[in-house]
Amino acid sequence: MTFRSVSILCFFLVGLFGFSQSRFVIENKHRSCNIKFKLINNLVVIPVEVNGVELSFLLDTGVSKPIIFNFLNVSDTLNIKETETIFLRGLGASKMVEALKSKNNIFKIGEAIKLNQDLYAVFNANLDLSPRLGIPIHGIIGFDLFRDLVVQINYSTQRLKLTEPEAYKMKDCRKCETFNLEFYNGKPYINVKVEIDAKEIPIKLLIDSGGSDALWLFENEDLGIHSSDKYFYDFLGYGLNGSVYGKRSKVDKFFLKSFELKKANVAYPDSSSVIFAKQIRNRNGSLSGNILKRFDVVFNYQKARLTLKKNKYFRLPFNYNKSGIELAHDGVRLVKEEKGKVLNPKESYQNNTRIIIDTRYKIALKPAYGIVELRENSPAEQCGLQKGDIVISVNGKQTHQFSLQEIMQMFHDEAGKKMRLRVERNGRTLNFSFELADFLD
Known part of the structure; x- marks a missing residue:
């Protein structure tokens, strides 16, 4: 599961304050x-x-x-x-x-x-x-x-x-890169470069730490900004005004001055979803969390500066969801759990009837994970899974033993890995299997 941009494209005025504390x-x-x-x-x-x-x-x-x-x-x-x-x-x-x-x-x-x-x-x-x-x-x-x-x-x-x-005192850092920021309606923009079809293209991006993708780009044939031949249409995320859909692909390279990221993930949202975002002059898209997390980041709005230094995540490959499934919490389930080692069950007699209570297990409420989005023609859809299915287990492991993010990370594994899902649907328990598929390499 990747929660993408929740960037709010509202226009607020920053007014003058009175004598009370008007800042952090x-x-x-x-x-x-x-x-x-x-x-x-x-x-x-x-x-x-x-x-x-x-x-x-x-x-x-x-x-x-x-x-x-x-x-x-x-x-x-x-x-x-x-x-x-x-x-x-x-x-x-x-x-x-x-x-x-x-x-x-x-x-x-x-x-x-x-x-x-x-x-x-x-x-x-x-x-x-x-x-x-x-x-x-x-x-x-x-x-x-x-x-x-x-x-x-x-x-x-x-x-x-x-x-x-x-x-604040900025330390000397030879391995850092510092960028000038531009501000529109209180939001920071950065000028960088992207390589598409072996052509380096200057672009202006909103820095959007509230988005979990790497890059969003607005398609513009005049500038050479477009998806490659290898792409798939997908759910991209939620904004204030509804779901956002578009193409998923990769760019050849993305440059932050001397920092070069190869085969970075990119999404091209439908133009109807970003019509107001495009009103910012010369904006070409957004730079988000899957790139920002690869750096130690310093935001200094007062000096309009952004400083980046590579961290341990810098060389991580740009993976993506290869199943087509988006999960979310969907209430709770009653789950039978083993308590651990129990020496003797409890016994009692009632009306000359012997009653044995097995104390090895307990019934507990655990989170339920439901399929809320299912990509068309994805491996998960083709094997028969449906929106609304409650996933009980993945590859033999009960889903309640994991966090939502741990389960979703399983769908980012290598192409060809076999996934076995057990789900609840309308009171029935069903089993499905499929292989993760890579549509971009």
Whole structure:
């Protein structure tokens, strides 16, 4: 499962603030703090305290203002106030999404705190990201944090460091590359190069840490930006306004100055899904988590600089889902589990009847994983699997023993690997098998 871009293409005005605290400040003498984060599908998930309530947010350079999802579940405890109804537009072809704008909220991230943060609470329950990522996700945060603080992301150690700009000192780094950033509507853009059909093409990309893919490119024949002959049509992800579909392929090379990435994954979203994204002058696509995670990253918005240094993930191959299956949490299942070694079963007598209770097993509630997307003509579809099937086991291993991400990673294995799935469908248990297939090499 790869959760892709949730970048919000809304246009927000950054106004003047009053005398109250109008920026994130760090409450210690070092003016810097470290935060442990979770790396899920190339996405950075950080703990954020909103009005005293501990939540989990995606750290997303592609969003202008914090957005709260699952609003109906957390509204009572967040004490949201000073609200007005607005409508947001994002990726996807659906209509605009209703949201509640709230002012003067208290945000705390590690030891960084802001006392008058605006946020946008989305009503649409279909935008719950938690089932897709396998962990609770309550919202996304971006520009306001990056604008106020220098943000260092160490993907390999899963550590985030926040520093007040006046206290930040850039270390000499001969193995680093530094880029100038351009900003449009509070979002960072970078000028880089891509090689397609042996031709190097200059491109401008949104830096989108809220997307788990490597690259998204907008097809443009005049510039030579197009998919190769080897591609397949696929579900690409969810935006605020619905599902996004398009082509999946690879580019020959992708260049970040001296850093060269070969055979990088690329997606070409349908033009109807990104019509508003294309309105940014000269934008050619997005650079996302599957590339960012290969570096130690420093975002310095105050100086409009991005600094990259290769980390242990740099040489990892660009794999992709070769099954055609997208899974998500789909409620819970009753599962019979072995307790471990039990010496004697419990015995009792009732009405002269001997009753033996076998204490070797217990019944527990475990997460259920359902098929929510199934690629047309994929190996999984061709063998008879269907959307809505609940996957019970993969290659003889019970799915409840694994996280959602661990199961999805099995579908990224080498082409030719045989997969055996047992599923529940309408009260029946069915068995299917197929081989992972590589359509791009």
